[in-house]
Amino acid sequence: MKLEGTADFRYEPQDVWTALHDVDILVRTIPGCKSMEPDDEGGYVVAVSLGVAAIKGDYEGKVRVTDVDFPHHYVLDGEGAGTPGYINMKVDCYLDTVVDGTLMRWSCDAEVGGLIAGIGGRVMTGISKYMAKQFFKALNDEMKNLFEEKKTKSAEG
Amino acid sequence: MVDKQKIHLTVNGTAYDREIEPRTLLSDFIRHHLDLTGTHVGCEHGICGSCTILMDGLPVRSCLTFALQAEGKAIETIESLDKNGELSPLQNAFWENQGLQCGFCTPGILMSMKAFLEDNPKPARDEIREALSGNLCRCTGYHDIVDSVVAAAEAALSSGTAKA
Amino acid sequence: MKPANFEYFRATSIDHACELLSAHADDAKILAGGQSLIAAMNYRLARPQVLIDISNIDNPSQITDETDGVRIKATTTQAIAEHDPVVRERLPMLVDALEHIAHFQIRNKGTVGGSIVNADPASELPAMSLLLDAEYEIQSKSNRHVMAAEDFFITYMTTALQSDEVLVSILFKEPPKNCGWALHEVARRAGDYALVGSAAIIALDDGGKCVHVRVVLFGVASTPVRAKAVEELLVGQVCSDELFEEAAKRVSEVVDAESDVHVTDEYRGNVAEVLTVRSLVDALNRAQTAS
Incomplete structure (x- = not known):
């Protein structure tokens, strides 16, 4: 399954990068994320619990960031499994400077197996897009808190 | 193995208490547990209308109802229409106007039309056709069924009662 | 079986x-x-x-008249909503849609909330939710919140409702007074799911300019869709058949139809455009008669 999309941010690429690599922020913004702990291999162990009907269940997996070119490009490698099935994915992320902030372009190549593979490509695509939308909306809200608070504080100081 | 559950309901005026598997459809409960085989089962997904019965006076698909959902309710089936072998005016109208051929769809059509005529005692032919759209008949071409419903409505009105 | x-x-x-x-x-x-x-x-x-x-929950006051619309408990049957005097008075377009749902025997048991949560992209009530800016009241054991219909539908038969949540009630907002509305469907048989459906609402100001418009399509994508690009072209304009035909071309922006055993995706796209024009023309006629 291949998916791609874009997301707009009103902040500089290095700020977006910071947010996208902040474990606390990720735990709060990844839909259904319960925890994210560093492992021995420079990656993270992630636990996710999803409630949307067709894919509901608890998943555990590993993610790792590779091909880093700060703050322009990275690749997110992930694998996860749970009662409803398993997923292996590679997400290619580009952060480009645009007039009013950053444009993120992402493309995802995913292999899905087990029960969830029976859902069908179109439904999976719909659910994935929905989850991406939720993630980027939550991320934008987090960044607003993070950076606008900082700005207010430095203006005061 | 799922435990059986108790059910209490009234069918054609008689109260029944039974124990059934939760998955028992109301259509199968009526046919297999109560031996009332006048209710026919055609498509088993709500399209054909053969299994239509009245639940608390409203026509519903008994194949799209679990028997347990009818707990405490009053069910009427095709067996409730005649009185000691004497056809009801609605049944009689179908008899006289050849509103049936093989008869498979007829129980569902009669139960649907009984409720329909109580709501709308003087229906136009178009309204009858619309009301019949939820019952499939593969023999008659519907024309004689519409005639039968018109005749039933007229008979009910001339006898001074809206009851079909 | x-x-x-x-x-x-x-x-x-x-x-x-x-x-x-x-x-x-x-x-x-x-x-x-x-x-x-x-x-x-x-x-x-x-x-x-x-x-x-939840079909036997004792449910008094299933339909309540609220300031900005009509609230219908999710377990209300489609037949009760269809014949309710408040719904008929304030939301006649919803009555029209309810009458298109399957057959009267199905509506005697099928519920308003059930049809929404089932989220069949070709069904009427999800589409009417978008047309009437509906809000869904959602409850779980520990939480209660309100979600806008436009955030609810994810894809085929899939909604944002979590596995521990229940849809409790639906607030259908009343559109502006004196608006006109229309609903059109193409189906294989009376009562079947729509191959393509379209609904529209138009309200006019004293000068005959369009001040409120909604255009919704169903059966043409993985969820019901609102054709905002069509609406944008109509707001503030004096409407005409020519303008409607021009605007309806923009439905292609939201149509993402699939071919199936009945018809091709191309057919669905064409019919979506045609039905959008018909809905807009009829909605305008009703609005002009009303004002």
Whole structure:
């Protein structure tokens, strides 16, 4: 399954990068994320619990960031499994400077197996897009808190 | 193995208490547990209308109802229409106007039309056709069924009662 | 064609249903009217381990007249909503849509909330929710919140409702007074799911300019869709058949139709455009008569 999309941010690429690599922020913004702990291999162990009907269940997996070119490009490698099935994915992320902030372009190549593979490509695509939308909306809200608070504080100081 | 559950309901005026598997459809409960085989089962997904019965006076698909959902309710089936072998005016109208051929769809059509005529005692032919759209008949071409419903409505009105 | 077995619980209230759902969330499904669920279970396309039946919840005041619209409890049958005097007075377009749902025997059992949660992209009530800016009241054991209909539908038969949540009520907002509306469907048989459907609302100001417009399509994508690009072209304009034809070309921006055993995707796209024009023309006529 291949998916791609874009997301707009009103902040500089290095700020977006910071947010996208902040474990606390990720735990709060990844839909259904319960925890994210560093492992021995420079990656993270992630636990996710999803409630949307067709894919509901608890998943555990590993993610790792590779091909880093700060703050322009990275690749997110992930694998996860749970009662409803398993997923292996590679997400290619580009952060480009645009007039009013950053444009993120992402493309995802995913292999899905087990029960969830029976859902069908179109439904999976719909659910994935929905989850991406939720993630980027939550991320934008987090960044607003993070950076606008900082700005207010430095203006005061 | 799922435990059986108790059910209490009234069918054609008689109260029944039974124990059934939760998955028992109301259509199968009526046919297999109560031996009332006048209710026919055609498509088993709500399209054909053969299994239509009245639940608390409203026509519903008994194949799209679990028997347990009818707990405490009053069910009427095709067996409730005649009185000691004497056809009801609605049944009689179908008899006289050849509103049936093989008869498979007829129980569902009669139960649907009984409720329909109580709501709308003087229906136009178009309204009858619309009301019949939820019952499939593969023999008659519907024309004689519409005639039968018109005749039933007229008979009910001339006898001074809206009851079909 | 018999359902697989399941454990059955009869909920006595929405709170009770939420308790049961929280205890069985991973395996349970809510049974309301069952007019889609039981059919799917008869085919064993659905095999829930546990059913929580909310169809017999004692439910007074199912339909309430509120300032900005009409609130309908999710367990209200489609037939009750269709014949309710408040709904008929304030939301005649909803009555039109309800009359298009299957047949009267199905509407006697099928519920307003069930049709929405089932989220068939070709069904009427999800589309009417978008047309009437509906808000859904959602409850779980520990939480209660309101979600806009436009955030609710994810894809085919899939909604943002979490596995421990129940849809409690729907607030359909009343459009501006003196608006006109129309609904058009193409289906294989009266009462079948629409191959393509379209609905529109138009309200005019004193000068005859369009001040409020909604255009919604169903059966043409993985969810019902609002054609905002069409609406944008009409707001502030004096409407005409030519303008409608021009605007309706923009439905292609939201149409993402699939071919199936009935018709091709191209057919769906063409019919979506034609039905959009018809809905807009009829809505305008009604608006002009009303004002």
